[in-house]
Amino acid sequence: MNMDDVARNGLVLLGCGKMGSAMLQGWLASGLPPGSVWVIDPKPSEWLKSTGVKINADLPASPAIVLIAVKPQMMGDALPTIAAMGNGATLFISVAAGTPISSLEQTLGAQSPIIRAMPNTPAAVARGISAIIGNVHAGAGHLDLAEELLSAVGQVVRLDSEDQMDAVTGVSGSGPAYVFHMIECLAKAGEAEGLAPDLAMQLAKATVAGAGALAEAADETPAQLRVNVTSPNGTTQAGLEVLMDEARGLPPLMKDTVRAAAGRSRELRNG
Ligand SMILES: NC(=O)C1=CN([C@@H]2O[C@H](COP(=O)(O)OP(=O)(O)OC[C@H]3O[C@@H](n4cnc5c(N)ncnc54)[C@H](OP(=O)(O)O)[C@@H]3O)[C@@H](O)[C@H]2O)C=CC1
Numbered sequence: 379m380n381m382d383d384v385a386r387n388g389l390v391l392l393g394c395g396k397m398g399s400a401m402l403q404g405w406l407a408s409g410l411p412p413g414s415v416w417v418i419d420p421k422p423s424e425w426l427k428s429t430g431v432k433i434n435a436d437l438p439a440s441p442a443i444v445l446i447a448v449k450p451q452m453m454g455d456a457l458p459t460i461a462a463m464g465n466g467a468t469l470f471i472s473v474a475a476g477t478p479i480s481s482l483e484q485t486l487g488a489q490s491p492i493i494r495a496m497p498n499t500p501a502a503v504a505r506g507i508s509a510i511i512g513n514v515h516a517g518a519g520h521l522d523l524a525e526e527l528l529s530a531v532g533q534v535v536r537l538d539s540e541d542q543m544d545a546v547t548g549v550s551g552s553g554p555a556y557v558f559h560m561i562e563c564l565a566k567a568g569e570a571e572g573l574a575p576d577l578a579m580q581l582a583k584a585t586v587a588g589a590g591a592l593a594e595a596a597d598e599t600p601a602q603l604r605v606n607v608t609s610p611n612g613t614t615q616a617g618l619e620v621l622m623d624e625a626r627g628l629p630p631l632m633k634d635t636v637r638a639a640a641g642r643s644r645e646l647r648n649g
């Protein structure tokens with residue numbers, strides 16, 4: 379099965395909030411016909427209505443893919459809508475944080491091919507990264523199909539074990555929010571040094587975006603790129619002595635941040 383089969387047999391998107399719409403935007407931009415997409419969402423946005431996809435319409439009996447993008451806490455209400463498609467050819471992909479494959483199997487059927495994925499919101503600009511892992515019924519063809527679908531919105535990595543998903547969620551699923559907060563903090567710090575808010579925000583956004591692009595494009599490691607900015611006894615060294623402090627700086631803070639997010643992912647296993 380490939381994206382041509384998805385266009386022919388249909389893709390059902392269950393839940394079209396922030397993550398569902400970020401991905402849908404990418405799929406439509408990459409050529410998936412709107413007429414091949416069924417979206418189920420209680421309050422469709424104006425953007426969704428403008429796309430030409432089928433919204434809250436009768437569903438195909440056996441779509442190629444059902445992508446589940448509701449909150450973990452909404453699973454109980456939402457999954458019965460699609461449970462009848464289980465135990466057949468339909469591939470289920472869930473992006474829900476925490477919800478284990480075993481719990482999805484209970485509702486969708488023990489014979490269903492199910493893939494758990496953790497994307498992130500830069501998918502909206504095709505710069506996301508998704509990690510995927512499947513159940514025993516998700517064969518190589520299903521994983522290839524999920525990878526092809528998610529590749530339309532960024533990079534895809536395959537996990538060896540579902541246990542890795544909590545740490546992945548703490549790093550790349552939630553990670554964009556950490557980076558957005560870094561932009562906010564950098565801009566505020568610029569304001570504290572006397573810059574106008576607009577100028578401080580422009581400098582902060584461009585710096586984070588540019589550094590991210592350089593980190594991805596360069597042959598050097600991020601550590602070397604950092605060294606390249608740091609003149610001996612210069613301004614960066616003075617700043618990094620604060621930021622890189624092993625007791626009070628970013629290293630322990632980032633470790634605690636990712637640990638808290640991964641821990642919450644583990645808690646969500648129980649609903
Ligand atoms: N946001 C992110 O960065 C990421 C999110 N995820 C995962 O994606 C999933 C969705 O998160 P996110 O997009 O942020 O959340 P949102 O609340 O933005 O989106 C969920 C959508 O599902 C709708 N919905 C609620 N109940 C039902 C139902 N019974 N049937 C169909 N749709 C329903 C909601 O409608 P209404 O608002 O009216 O209730 C909403 O539009 C979560 O499981 C999350 O863990 C994964 C990676 C990153």
Ligand SMILES: O=C(O)[C@@H]1CCC=N1
Pocket residue numbers: 475547551552
């Ligand atoms: O905050 C959350 O629970 C979701 C999962 C990863 C990003 N957002």
